[in-house]
Amino acid sequence: EAAGRLSHPHIVSIYDAGEEHDMAYIAMELLEGCELTDYCRSDNLLPVKQVLEIISAVASALDYAHREGVVHRDIKPSNIMLVKDQVVKVTDFGIARVVDASQTRTGIALGTPSYMSPEQVSGKKVDGRSDLFSLGIVFYELLTGKRPFAADTITSILYAIIHSDYPPLSAEDGRIPPCCVDIVDKLLKKNLTARFSSATQVIRAIEACRAEL
Numbered sequence: 001e002a003a004g005r006l007s008h009p010h011i012v013s014i015y016d017a018g019e020e021h022d023m024a025y026i027a028m029e030l031l032e033g034c035e036l037t038d039y040c041r042s043d044n045l046l047p048v049k050q051v052l053e054i055i056s057a058v059a060s061a062l063d064y065a066h067r068e069g070v071v072h073r074d075i076k077p078s079n080i081m082l083v084k085d086q087v088v089k090v091t092d093f094g095i096a097r098v099v100d101a102s103q104t105r106t107g108i109a110l111g112t113p114s115y116m117s118p119e120q121v122s123g124k125k126v127d128g129r130s131d132l133f134s135l136g137i138v139f140y141e142l143l144t145g146k147r148p149f150a151a152d153t154i155t156s157i158l159y160a161i162i163h164s165d166y167p168p169l170s171a172e173d174g175r176i177p178p179c180c181v182d183i184v185d186k187l188l189k190k191n192l193t194a195r196f197s198s199a200t201q202v203i204r205a206i207e208a209c210r211a212e213l
Contacts (some may be wrong), residue, residue, distance in 0.1 A: 006068060010061035012081075012091045031091070033083030036138065040077050042145030048177060049213060051142045054080070056206045057088035058135060063199035065093075066128035072127060075134035076115040077141065077149040113154045114147055116188045121158045129195050132202060136187025143180060148188065162190070178210035 002012040013029040036054070039046045060078055063073060072079075072093055079092040117133035119126050132138070140148045148166030151157045160166075166188065169181045183205050189195040196202050 006065055006070060006093075008061055008064045010057045010088050010090055011065065012089050012154065023187065029089075030066070031081050031083050031089055032088075033081050033087075036077035036080045036082065036142065039082075040141045040145060046142065047174060048143070048180060049210065050086075051139070051205050052180070052210055052213075053081070053086075054088050054134065055139050055209075058090055058138070059132075059199040059202040059206070061088075061090040062128065062131050062135065063203065066199060069127055071126055072116070072131050072134075074111055075114055075131050076112050077138055080138065097193050104125055114149065116158070116161060118162045119192065121161050128199065129192055132187055132196050132199060135191075135202070136184055137178075139184050139187060140166070140169065143169060143176055143184070143201070146172065178213055179205075179212050183209060202210065 004017060008012070012031060014026060016025075017027070018025060040045065045051075057171055058075070059083055062072065062075070070093065072090070074092060075090075079090065081089045081091060083089055115134045115137050117126065117130040120130055129199040139146055142144075146167075149157055149160040149164070169176050183202070186194070186196055186205070187202070196205070
């Protein structure tokens, strides 16, 4: 229902959802393409300019969703598809939270551990800036083929997200443009107020970066 409220070129279309004979169903747009996980390997990375286009498209989808009061809460490479004509589609709003002050709940952590924001890990109330942190992790992974917060156990990953610094992008690959490094650094700020305050700001920063390149 949350996804069905959204109509955007970079968000998968949900046509119908309901229940029939005790079977819940969703009728959605058929997507033919691949998930971004295919391009999160060091031996199969996309060109930086294409990565910027993808991140900008996802930010555009998130900006729209956030304006409609929907926080995705599970932004990760497997929920972002590259389909025909290189069109980006954000999928799986399965745990999206519709922002409604009367229905907010805290103390419940939902999402995929490696892509959670610090506030998600802590079970705090989340807003659109949480999605931006997750987008920063995806951006980092598309540029390097590695996750910024990697560890052997889920507990260690969650601890790192809250407390630890990630390996600097410049140390991972000195060829990554400084403007990309700056955008990732701001997306991955643990302090909410230091992070981009909206997806619109992310889009503007990417536009400036692309012009610089």
